[in-house]
Ligand code: NAD
């Protein structure tokens with residue numbers, strides 16, 4: 001089958017690889033209809049991880065069940081399904097408590113709990129930027145979607161970015177009527193803004209410097225804040241009569257940069273502890289990673305990141321972090337799409353065939369104007 005394969009820093013290729021197949025009794029194989037390129041894929045693409053060459057990329061997958069193993073009972077061949085990026089067993093202590101992002105069984109990598117498709121340090125699983133994908137523990141992991149092709153661009157956000165944005169808001173402790181500041185207007189930040197509005201925030205600010213992304217934040221009912229026009233903390237303090245916001249969401253990660261383009265991994269965490277009120281909460285879904293000695297390039301080599309912990313402590317704020325447990329939210333978010341109340345698909349900027357993945361990666365990585373969310377359709 002054809003698949004997008006990592007070949008070294010800033011190099012992916014569309015190549016023939018062995019077909020995905022049922023390997024364990026509770027596996028399913030999915031024929032991929034849509035698979036997205038994610039901001040998280042760029043950590044590998046840019047060589048900031050020790051991901052092995054030859055890895056098939058892609059953790060944002062949906063499609064049609066092609067084959068099931070003899071142990072699969074609920075899922076049937078022909079079902080249209082969303083595949084959460086987390087690969088979870090369903091029965092370990094963390095899965096039982098809904099923390100499928102920290103499954104204790106599926107990732108053999110020492111010191112890391114939680115597995116994902118096509119990702120560095122997240123287990124030996126190939127990704128779905130391919131014609132077919134093997135899904136372990138299929139009955140537990142797969143989410144059934146309405147048959148047909150309707151809402152494809154909305155449902156494809158259910159595997160990662162919509163639940164991840166929602167999780168960022170959950171981690172912040174937001175309640176209806178709260179004000180929220182989301183840092184980052186990439187797909188994850190935009191989904192956090194969508195989530196905060198849907199959950200009843202009274203006002204949502206979204207901070208970025210990319211005009212096209214800030215415009216999308218406005219379409220979700222949020223107030224754009226352009227950090228290239230001045231300190232975002234000051235701008236939000238002015239807009240809130242000096243009070244700041246009740247909740248903050250970090251949707252940038254360690255590659256946070258200032259208005260000159262220089263990277264400062266602590267910048268957004270510092271902004272958040274300043275702009276969130278005392279006793280408020282912060283949800284961090286932007287990725288910060290521990291040292292990865294095998295990384296090809298500098299960047300995420302240092303996991304120890306300083307931020308203004310003194311202000312965080314003095315203000316008595318709370319902070320939640322980590323990979324999102326997609327299964328905790330995806331069923332409800334699917335039903336919000338079906339009901340017409342959620343429209344995550346409006347962030348889609350490009351739909352490409354699998355063969356165009358090389359161009360898709362390069363242009364999304366360069367953050368070319370308008371390249372917000374790129375979908376690949378292997379069958380097209
Ligand atoms: P992205 O790279 O498309 O978006 C990041 C945005 O942050 C960009 O638009 C950039 O301009 C902006 N930005 C940079 N510096 C900033 C600053 N100082 N202030 C405000 N905005 C700034 O990525 P994405 O796909 O939206 O993902 C965002 C982060 O979430 C990444 O770190 C990604 O790895 C992570 N992620 C986490 C999970 C999870 O489960 N926790 C899941 C998916 C993605």
Ligand code: ZN
Pocket residue numbers: 038039040041059060085160161
């Ligand atoms: Zn993703």
